[in-house]
Amino acid sequence: MSDIKDIIKEENLVYKKTKVLTDNVMHYCPGCSHGVVHKLIAEVIEEMGIQEKTIGISPVGCSVLAYNYLDIDWQEAAHGRAPALATAVNRLYPEKYVFTYQGDGDLASIGTAEIIHACNRGENIVVFFINNAIYGMTGGQMAPTTLPGMPTSTSPYGRDVKTTGQPLVITELIAQLPGTNYVTRQAVHTPAAVRKCKKAIRKAFENIGQKKGTSFIEVVATCNSGWKLNPVKSNEWMVENMFPVYKPGDLKDE
Amino acid sequence: MAKVKGAIKVDVEKCKGCGLCVVACPSKVIDLAREVNGKGYNYAYMANPDACIGCANCAIVCPDSVIEVYKVKAEMA
Amino acid sequence: MAEYKLMKGNEVIAEAAIRCGCDAYFGYPITPQSEILETLTLRQPWLETGMVVLQAESEVAAINMVYGGAACGKKVMTSSSSPGISLKQEGITYLAGAELPCLVVNVVRGGPGLGTIQPAQSDYFQAVKGGGHGDYKLIVLAPASVQEMNDFVDLGFELSFKYRNPAMILSDGVIGQMMEKVKLSPVKPRWTDEEVIKLNGSWATTGKTADRPRNVATSLELDSARQEQFNHKLQAKYKEIQEKEVRFEKIACDDAEYLFVAYGSSSRICQKAIDLAREKGIKVGLLRPITLFPYPTKAIQEMAEKVKGILTVEMSAGQMVEDVRLAVNGKVKVEHFGRFGGMIPSPNEVVKALEDLIIKG
Incomplete structure (x- = not known):
């Protein structure tokens, strides 16, 4: 039997943190899906060799500080407005790889106008839509994506769909817009899901190079602090409760 | 006959002890330590190192990218 | 040879933008300034200089497009009239907070609320005292003629880049709508991407190269001591502007x-x-x-x-x-x-x- 010391050697290294991720410790809660998606984006940027050409845009939400973690140029946007910023960057630097990274409160509530119109114009960008059915940063309030009956800090008795509407399944709306070319719903709760999500991210970035219009990747995600479950239980809860409403898979691939 | 043998190196101080690697591991190699790191987290460690096959599943699901994975093809004793 | 034309104040804003090498205009229709966007779309500067002209889905989107373009280190602008400028305040305070240069034109109409489409000067407080939240200032230029509508586009950009601060042309429905003889500015080419890097590469999101740390356009600072320090820096900048740039x-x-x-x-x-x-x-x-x-x-x-x-x-x-x-x-x-x-x-x-x-x- 080999000793661990004999295995842990540079020549045997098969997986390590990509250089496109900085060494900063992420502020996200333990087990948060953001970290995994950040890593996948960073890995794809490294593998495609596009670090110098990529501009990320993160608006208000937990991921507002994403610029601390990916070693690329960033713009921090007002709540919901990232697609407007991305529109300008895309128009002014058409050869760059521009992406937005938005949460569900951001994209599906305050930023509905900006995302719908950017997608409708077919801006040549990638949109990451991290949907954990809650406002994470502000402390777990109800989002448009909150599930029926789901308790949050502003729906303490569970979301009442009679007064607050049904969950807004915005990705299905986005898929109907002719400006979008690739619309998919992914998750990062298992190694297999992570690998699949990474393929989707790679494809979306490649679409930019091919000037295909808007690629839209929803990642159904957890917010274990907001959901008041541990990270492992959160993933289980997500599969059981989120997936029936937010069904993983490709919605559009042209 | 060659057997694949793996090992992981956890950046203990950056690990938040979320436990996602523990359930992602197909060989039940990883557990959370009883000790805590500087931030008070029960960090991940190889509780059963002999079982590691270097599949990298743990590192792939790790939100904080604190796991490095090593792999060798070792001859059976 | 100087070029003279009889033009409307609003039209000349559009013409001056093209001539001064403006990279992008993002706007939304509102009376009494719609001629700016109309003139630009008629002139099709994208064929001539490559300037981007885009009608946004709202004033809010337009000013945030300005933020995105400004953060790229490019010369970008928007225009509107009072109710639309109110909507843009969110973006304007973010631009000021991220220290981004841009030009905002307000062709003022009477308020409050939807008010009237007729001229007024009732947005003075909004323009010079803030408008959005936080301690910030805009560089505010007040044209009194069609000629100054022309001249202040270039001047506005010049000052906004010099101080990395949003500039505003505070006009009104009279100046915007009236026609006068105007001496047009000489044509300046747009900055090339290489020039943008040379001039603004220390802060603009032009793509992170190996030879520099990443550039981040942000107005966020969660550490209160650092946020106070940043506010001191802004105030020092405003003091310098007050000392050097007064015009009357x-x-x-x-x-x-x-x-x-x-x-x-x-x-x-x-x-x-x-x-x-x-x-x-x-x-x-x-x-x-x-x-x-x-x-x-x-x-x-x-x-x-x-x-x-x-x-x-x-x-x-x-x-x-x-x-x-x-x-x-x-x-x-x-x-x-x-x-x-x-x-x-x-x-x-x-x-x-x-x-x-x-x-x-």
């Missing part, structure tokens, strides 16, 4: 016993009022602030030493008068005369107000 014009001030202070279209009315008053033997002059921030406080203080009284004339219920009073600090009487809600004062009314409020009052 004095008309008939040498022998003046009384003074009008007025900007934009009101200053033109005051010029006629000076003629009428002097026919009556009233020696009155005009101080016209050209920059509203930085405000010509010192120049007004100096005039306050010489004159018996000051009348501010504004198409508002009295906004700039507060800054005149602050400058004068009780030295002489300062009164306000205004018409508002879309009404424009006549020169005769102004002279009468001078007589009633200052000379007799």
Whole structure:
């Protein structure tokens, strides 16, 4: 039997943190899906060799500080407005790889106008839509994506769909817009899901190079602090409760 | 006959002890330590190192990218 | 060879933007400034200079597009009128907080609310005192002619890049809609991407190369001590602007016993009022602030030493008068005369107000 010391050697290294991720410790809660998606984006940027050409845009939400973690140029946007910023960057630097990274409160509530119109114009960008059915940063309030009956800090008795509407399944709306070319719903709760999500991210970035219009990747995600479950239980809860409403898979691939 | 043998190196101080690697591991190699790191987290460690096959599943699901994975093809004793 | 044309104030904003090498305009229709976007879409500058022109889905989106473009280190602008400028305040404070240069044109109409589509100067407070949240200032230029609408586009960009601060042209429906002869600016090419990196590469998101740390356009700082430090830096910048960039014009001030202070279209009315008053033997002059921030406080203080009284004339219920009073600090009487809600004062009314409020009052 080999000793661990004999295995842990540079020549045997098969997986390590990509250089496109900085060494900063992420502020996200333990087990948060953001970290995994950040890593996948960073890995794809490294593998495609596009670090110098990529501009990320993160608006208000937990991921507002994403610029601390990916070693690329960033713009921090007002709540919901990232697609407007991305529109300008895309128009002014058409050869760059521009992406937005938005949460569900951001994209599906305050930023509905900006995302719908950017997608409708077919801006040549990638949109990451991290949907954990809650406002994470502000402390777990109800989002448009909150599930029926789901308790949050502003729906303490569970979301009442009679007064607050049904969950807004915005990705299905986005898929109907002719400006979008690739619309998919992914998750990062298992190694297999992570690998699949990474393929989707790679494809979306490649679409930019091919000037295909808007690629839209929803990642159904957890917010274990907001959901008041541990990270492992959160993933289980997500599969059981989120997936029936937010069904993983490709919605559009042209 | 060659057997694949793996090992992981956890950046203990950056690990938040979320436990996602523990359930992602197909060989039940990883557990959370009883000790805590500087931030008070029960960090991940190889509780059963002999079982590691270097599949990298743990590192792939790790939100904080604190796991490095090593792999060798070792001859059976 | 200088090129002269008879043009509307709004049209000349569009023409000047193309000529000064503006990279992008993002706008949304609103009266009385829609001609800016209309002229640009008719002129199709993207064929000529590569300038981007885009009609956004809202004023909010337009100003955030400006943020995105400004963060790229490019010359970007937007325009609107009062209600639309209110919507843009979110983006403007973010631009100021991220220290991004851009040009915002406000062709002011009467308010509050939807108000009227007729000219007014009732957005002075909004323009010079903030408008959005937080301690910030815009560089505010107040044109009084179609020629200045032309000239201030280039000047606005120049100042905004010099100080990495949003600049605003505070015009109004009169200047925007009227036609005058204008000497067009010479054509300047747009910056190439290499020039943008050379000029603005220390802060602009041009793509992170191996030779520099990543550039981040942000107005976020969660550490209060650092946020306070950043605010000190902003204040120091505003102080420098106040020291170096004040612009104003004095008309008939040498022998003046009384003074009008007025900007934009009101200053033109005051010029006629000076003629009428002097026919009556009233020696009155005009101080016209050209920059509203930085405000010509010192120049007004100096005039306050010489004159018996000051009348501010504004198409508002009295906004700039507060800054005149602050400058004068009780030295002489300062009164306000205004018409508002879309009404424009006549020169005769102004002279009468001078007589009633200052000379007799």
